[in-house]
Amino acid sequence: MGNLIQGIIACALSILLWLYSGKYVNTKYDLLGPSFFPRMTAVLAFICGLMLVIRWFRKRKDIVDSVPWLAYLKVVAPVVAIITVCLLLMKPLGFLPMSVIFLFSISAFLGNRDYKFLAVYSVSMSVVLYVLFNVLLKIGLPEGVLYYIF
Amino acid sequence: MEILANIAAGFGAVLTPTTLALMLMGIVAGLLVGALPGLTAVMAVSLLIPITFGLDGVTALAVLLSVFMGSISGGFVSAILVNTPGTPSSIATSLDGYPLARQGRAGEALGYAFITSIVGSLIGVLVLILLAQPVSAIALKFSAPEYFAIAIFGLTMIISVSSKDLTKGIIAGLAGFFLATIGLDPVTGVQRFTTGSVNLLNGFSFIPVLIGLFAVSEALYQATKVAEPNPQIEKVKSIIPKLSSIIKYRWLLLKSSVIGAFIGVLPGAGGDIASIVSYSEAKRSSKEPEKFGNGAIEGVIASETANNACVGGVLIPLLTLGIPGDAVSAILLGAMRMHDLRPGPLLFEYNIVEVYGMYAALIIAIIMIRVVGIFILPYFAKVMAVPKRLLVPTILLFSFIGAYAISNSLFDSFTTLGFGVFGFVMLRFGFPVAPLVLALILGPLAEDKLRQALVMSKGSWMIFVEHKIALVILILAAVSLIFTVRRQRKGKELVDI
Numbered sequence: 001m002g003n004l005i006q007g008i009i010a011c012a013l014s015i016l017l018w019l020y021s022g023k024y025v026n027t028k029y030d031l032l033g034p035s036f037f038p039r040m041t042a043v044l045a046f047i048c049g050l051m052l053v054i055r056w057f058r059k060r061k062d063i064v065d066s067v068p069w070l071a072y073l074k075v076v077a078p079v080v081a082i083i084t085v086c087l088l089l090m091k092p093l094g095f096l097p098m099s100v101i102f103l104f105s106i107s108a109f110l111g112n113r114d115y116k117f118l119a120v121y122s123v124s125m126s127v128v129l130y131v132l133f134n135v136l137l138k139i140g141l142p143e144g145v146l147y148y149i150f
Numbered sequence: 151m152e153i154l155a156n157i158a159a160g161f162g163a164v165l166t167p168t169t170l171a172l173m174l175m176g177i178v179a180g181l182l183v184g185a186l187p188g189l190t191a192v193m194a195v196s197l198l199i200p201i202t203f204g205l206d207g208v209t210a211l212a213v214l215l216s217v218f219m220g221s222i223s224g225g226f227v228s229a230i231l232v233n234t235p236g237t238p239s240s241i242a243t244s245l246d247g248y249p250l251a252r253q254g255r256a257g258e259a260l261g262y263a264f265i266t267s268i269v270g271s272l273i274g275v276l277v278l279i280l281l282a283q284p285v286s287a288i289a290l291k292f293s294a295p296e297y298f299a300i301a302i303f304g305l306t307m308i309i310s311v312s313s314k315d316l317t318k319g320i321i322a323g324l325a326g327f328f329l330a331t332i333g334l335d336p337v338t339g340v341q342r343f344t345t346g347s348v349n350l351l352n353g354f355s356f357i358p359v360l361i362g363l364f365a366v367s368e369a370l371y372q373a374t375k376v377a378e379p380n381p382q383i384e385k386v387k388s389i390i391p392k393l394s395s396i397i398k399y400r401w402l403l404l405k406s407s408v409i410g411a412f413i414g415v416l417p418g419a420g421g422d423i424a425s426i427v428s429y430s431e432a433k434r435s436s437k438e439p440e441k442f443g444n445g446a447i448e449g450v451i452a453s454e455t456a457n458n459a460c461v462g463g464v465l466i467p468l469l470t471l472g473i474p475g476d477a478v479s480a481i482l483l484g485a486m487r488m489h490d491l492r493p494g495p496l497l498f499e500y501n502i503v504e505v506y507g508m509y510a511a512l513i514i515a516i517i518m519i520r521v522v523g524i525f526i527l528p529y530f531a532k533v534m535a536v537p538k539r540l541l542v543p544t545i546l547l548f549s550f551i552g553a554y555a556i557s558n559s560l561f562d563s564f565t566t567l568g569f570g571v572f573g574f575v576m577l578r579f580g581f582p583v584a585p586l587v588l589a590l591i592l593g594p595l596a597e598d599k600l601r602q603a604l605v606m607s608k609g610s611w612m613i614f615v616e617h618k619i620a621l622v623i624l625i626l627a628a629v630s631l632i633f634t635v636r637r638q639r640k641g642k643e644l645v646d647i
Contacts, residue, residue, distance in 0.1 A: 006579060010321060017328065024340055030601060031609045034335040034342055037597045041327045048321045055317075072578065075374045079546075080571060087550065087563050099547055106543035110376045125544060129551060138204055139555040 003056035010049030018042040075110075082106055094144020095134070099126040160506025163208045164514060172209060173216040173511065177518050180220020181526065184237050185228055186536075191221035191237050191421075192477045193365040197545070199357055199485050200552035207489035208504050212511035214485055218478055219271060219461055219515045222421055223523065226263040226454050230256060239421030239457035242429035246442060246449030253445050261390045262447055263454045264523055266403060269396075270455035271516045273407035274414065274462025279509050281415075282498075286470040289495040294602040295613050297471075299623035301596035304473050305589060306627040315580060316634055322581045326589025329354060336598045349561045356484045358553040358565040359590065363583050364477065366570025369545045371577070376538045390524070402432060402448055403455050410456030414463020420476030421457035428456030462512070469493055469505065473592065477584050480591055 018039055026033030086102040093101075103122035112118050133139045164170075176198070183194040194217050202210035225237035230247035243263060250259040292300075305323060332343045333353030344350040396403070409431060410424040432452035433442040442449050465482075467473045472493040474480035486493055491501055498505060553566040573583050607613035614620050 002579070020343070024335070024342060027338060030337050031604045032601050034338055034340045037593070038328065038331050038342065041324050041331070045321060045324045045328075048317050048324070051317050069578075072374050075376075076370050076571070076574065079370065079373055080567065083546065083550065083567055087560060087567070090554075090560065090563075095551070099551070102547050103543045106546065107539050110373060110539040110542065112537070112539040121540065125547075129547065132201070133551060133555060139200070140558060141551070141554075 003052045007049045007052030007054075007056065010052065011046050012049075014042040014045035014049060017045070078109055079106055082109065090144070091142045092144055095141035096126055096130055097145065099129060156502055156506045157510070159503045160508075160510040163503055163507040164212055164510045166209075169209045169212055169511075170514070172205070172213045173515060174518060174522065176213045176216030177220040177515060177522055178526065180217040180222075181224035181519070181523060183217075184221035184224025186541075190364065190368065191218055191225070191239070192360075192481065193368055193545075194218075194221045195478050195481045196357070196360045196364050197548055197552055199361075199481065199488075200555040202485065203488070203555065207486070207491050207501075208507035208511070210485060210489055211482070211491075211504070211508050212515075214482060215508065215511050216515045216518070218482075219458075219512070220519060222458055222461060223264075223267045223271070223519050225457075226267065226450070227260065230259045230263065230450070237421070239425050239460070240453065241422055242425040242453035243450055243457075245429065245453075246444070246446045249443070249445035250447065250450070255445070258391070259447065259450050262395075263450050265391060265396060266399075266406075266451045267454045267458040268516055268520050269403050270407045270410055270458035271461060271512075271519075273404070274411045274459035275509065275512045275516070276462070277408075277411040277459070278462035278465050278512075282466050282469050282505070285466060286495040286498045289470050292471075292495070292619070293617070294599040294606060295617040295620035296623070298596055298599035298603055299614070299620040299627070300471060300473055301592045301599065303623050303627040303630070304467075304592050305585075305596070306631045318579075318581045319585050322576065322583065323585035323589040326586035327593040329359075329586070330590050330593035331597070336594065337601050349559070354565055354569075355556060355562050356590070357481075357488075357556055358562040359569050360481055360484065360587065361549050361553050362566040362569030363573040363587060365545060365549045366566055367573030367577060367583070369542050369549070370570060370574045372538050373542045376542070378538075399448065399451055402451055405435075406432065406452045406455035407459040410459030411463040413456070414460035414476075415466050420464060420478070421460045424460040424463075425453045425457040428452045465508070469497060469508075470495060472595075474588060477587055480587055483591065 021035040021038035021042065024034040024038075026035070082102070082105050086098050086105075089101070090098045100122045103125055104118055107118055107122070108115070130141065134141045164173075179198070180191070180194055184191060195214055198214065198217055202213055205213065221237055222239050225240035226243045226247065229240040229244035230251050233244050233248035247259045247263065250256065330353065332350055334340070334351055335342055341351065406428040409428045410421075413424040413427060414420070429442075429449055429452050432448050433439050436442065436446070436448060438446070464476055464479050468479040468483060470493075472483065474483050483493060491497065491504055549566055549570070550563045553562045554560065556562050576583055576586070603613050604611070614624060
């Protein structure tokens with residue numbers, strides 16, 4: 001089913017791209033205009049999408065058919081969720097607390113059960129990165145709650 | 151005399167304690183990243199770009215080149231010890247390196263790989279120094295039609311060589327093309343696909359996209375593999391071969407270096423292609439081809455020499471034309487722009503000190519790798535024992551902070567996350583990432599130069615026939631694509647290994 005789904009998605013997106021690009025009007029000074037490249041991309045993508053669909057009808061095996069999607073989802077989705085939450089917390093909490101939470105929670109989720117070592121590692125690595133970026137490279141990282149404490 | 155003065159100025163710019171110390175750290179980091187399966191040279195260089203923000207142009211590029219060279223050099227370690235190349239450039243090394251390790255000759259294989267990689271690097275840099283300036287002199291005569299043709303040639307080469315599935319390679323390239331159109335139109339200033347967002351007026355920031363596609367996507371994939379145990383490796387003592395043993399293989403070294411350097415010049419072809427082509431040629435011309443695949447030291451030599459020589463070749467189109475030869479040079483292009491260096495023929499007019507500084511940095515890096523590698527080579531086994539449960543979150547954190555650091559913008563961090571997930575899904579679906587990245591760079595060049603050319607010719611497409619160089623390059627691009635289609639239809643691999 002892999003090629004079929006990919007092909008249909010490619011064709012559908014290319015139709016959307018073609019239609020959306022139509023609103024970019026050419027000027028008389030520019031032969032091609034701002035819509036040319038997006039529309040050319042849409043046409044080529046549509047052709048490639050059709051080729052994938054034809055490939056499925058010819059019953060050629062695709063790499064996608066053997067990919068363990070559910071197993072991947074069980075790992076990747078929570079990791080992405082943790083990253084998203086941590087990024088949203090970076091400015092209010094500050095870089096240091098956020099990065100400790102980031103390292104600890106992702107590593108624990110991935111199966112690290114030595115929590116004491118993990119806590120020490122998370123704090124020390126966060127401090128190292130803070131010193132590297134904020135102090136040595138003078139790139140301002142958010143201070144968050146630390147601003148009020150110190 | 152001018153060349154000598156430039157060389158002196160280049161070395162003078164690099165031979166400062168700060169630069170040397172940073173290069174040393176870059177080399178150690180590169181060697182370690184190169185040795186670790188799953189971490190690539192591309193990931194290492196893209197992660198370290200934000201660290202170079204506060205540095206001057208020459209130092210920044212010296213550090214990034216050190217990381218690049220270190221990771222290419224280090225890739226052979228896990229290829230030989232555990233049959234898993236540390237970087238794609240060492241693919242062919244494992245074919246004979248691992249059988250040698252199983253025969254108890256791991257030290258010998260590591261020693262030969264180490265020394266021959268240095269020889270390859272030196273020859274590659276020599277080719278770069280000799281060819282770059284003459285090529286840039288030719289490139290000064292290029293105008294819009296020629297640049298358009300080169301961009302198209304680069305795109306077709308990328309697609310041809312970077313994907314076993316041509317259709318998916320083209321789709322990946324087209325995705326990059328589309329992403330490149332987001333932002334202000336270069337000619338009319340119309341906002342395209344910005345959805346009203348101020349953050350997208352200049353399109354997606356290049357470095358966060360790179361970090362996402364190469365570092366985050368791979369880290370997410372490694373996260374799904376944490377349950378797999380790390381390979382158990384005994385501490386190996388490398389045996390550095392005698393000079394007489396190296397001289398015995400001098401013709402193989404020279405041939406592999408030339409193959410590597412010239413493959414590096416081709417846009418879209420990198421160390422992995424160089425390694426495979428050189429290995430195939432060594433096997434074809436060997437008196438004992440049946441030994442290849444079963445522990446022929448010539449296989450290790452051919453592969454490692456070529457993939458290291460490729461580093462010099464890859465920089466030629468980057469410096470002279472502003473066209474990246476592979477994914478790492480695409481990152482270097484981003485780094486150069488960040489430091490107000492514009493790769494292209496004018497680089498040799500206005501920034502000659504920086505150019506010679508890069509040459510000096512490459513030569514110094516090669517010497518440093520020789521010295522550092524001897525000391526840390528026996529300890530690589532311990533590096534490979536670092537658990538993924540610690541490594542993956544650390545790489546992810548580094549990625550997002552690096553992306554944030556570019557313009558202190560959370561939008562960049564979320565861009566990295568988005569492209570990280572996108573890259574992960576692409577790779578699992580069998581779509582290569584390299585064509586997308588290179589189309590992201592070459593797409594705007596192609597569009598801008600095409601539209602300029604048509605303005606120059608008042609709308610006549612014959613300009614691409616009247617400009618002979620452009621015509622020849624476009625024909626080469628078409629031929630390259632046709633060969634690829636024919637090769638795929640016959641079901642033939644790039645090289646018969």
